Amino acid sequence: xxxxxxxxxxxxxxxxxxxxxxxxxxxxxxxxxxxxxxxxxxxxxxxxxxxxxxxxxxxxxxxxxxxxxxxxxxxxxxxxxxxxxxxxxxxxxxxxxxxxxxxxxxxxxxxxxxxxxxxxxxxxxxxxxxxxxxxxxxxxxxxxxxxxxxxxxxxxxxxxxxxxxxxxxxxxxxxxxxxxxxxxxxxxxxxxxxxxxxxxxxxxxxxxxxxxxxxxxxxxxxxxxxxxxxxxxxxxxxxxx
Ligand code: SAM
Numbered sequence: 001x002x003x004x005x006x007x008x009x010x011x012x013x014x015x016x017x018x019x020x021x022x023x024x025x026x027x028x029x030x031x032x033x034x035x036x037x038x039x040x041x042x043x044x045x046x047x048x049x050x051x052x053x054x055x056x057x058x059x060x061x062x063x064x065x066x067x068x069x070x071x072x073x074x075x076x077x078x079x080x081x082x083x084x085x086x087x088x089x090x091x092x093x094x095x096x097x098x099x100x101x102x103x104x105x106x107x108x109x110x111x112x113x114x115x116x117x118x119x120x121x122x123x124x125x126x127x128x129x130x131x132x133x134x135x136x137x138x139x140x141x142x143x144x145x146x147x148x149x150x151x152x153x154x155x156x157x158x159x160x161x162x163x164x165x166x167x168x169x170x171x172x173x174x175x176x177x178x179x180x181x182x183x184x185x186x187x188x189x190x191x192x193x194x195x196x197x198x199x200x201x202x203x204x205x206x207x208x209x210x211x212x213x214x215x216x217x218x219x220x221x222x223x224x225x226x227x228x229x230x231x232x233x234x235x236x237x238x239x240x241x
Contacts, residue, residue: 007037
């Protein structure tokens with residue numbers, strides 16, 4: 001007898017109710033979100049909550065991003081399918097799997113060794129051969145696979161790291177959260193110009209963990225200079241929930 005996957009229904013509902021209903025419309029992104037088994041990237045005891053509308057803890061004080069944020073960031077990259085992508089902040093590896101469904105190659109870098117190892121194992125087990133997981137400080141990018149058509153970071157920096165801009169090809173897109181005086185943190189998109197004239201726009205207010213590294217925040221600080229509440233979580237606010 002054919003067994004029924006109990007996660008397919010919740011996953012389809014997540015795509016309709018959390019993504020499409022909030023305006024995510026790129027068919028490639030919706031298709032990828034419909035295919036990636038988010039339950040495989042969360043701790044076993046949280047599998048039942050895998051398709052809930054929130055980030056979830058993955059250990060080491062870090063989180064797997066809320067599905068809507070993963071989809072909104074992928075959509076903002078404007079992918080067509082042939083891209084070489086750099087992701088900073090592998091975490092569980094879920095985001096990398098979503099991007100791998102759409103793009104040609106994904107290089108993803110994580111600073112916490114135990115998370116990098118677990119994500120690598122999960123991605124290998126699920127057959128994501130086009131994803132390379134690197135352990136290290138992604139605030140300075142990953143030169144061996146540059147230039148990139150698209151760069152995405154899932155941790156907040158004080159400003160767009162110059163190394164990430166340098167590793168983006170002209171016309172390429174970078175999407176990441178950066179500190180913003182008006183709302184705390186904003187998701188920004190930068191399109192690298194041919195002649196040094198980049199286009200930078202704010203997409204939505206967000207709450208991400210800090211990007212810790214040479215071109216990010218120092219290890220002992222927080223972006224506001226105060227202790228963050230709910231560190232390890234990120235979620236859109238002000239009309240995006
Ligand atoms: N994309 C992830 C997923 O799908 O599960 C969610 C990532 S979590 C919100 C942010 C991650 O960024 C954390 O795992 C954190 O350790 C990592 N991080 C923070 N600073 C980093 C840096 N300089 N280089 C690489 N990873 C970093």
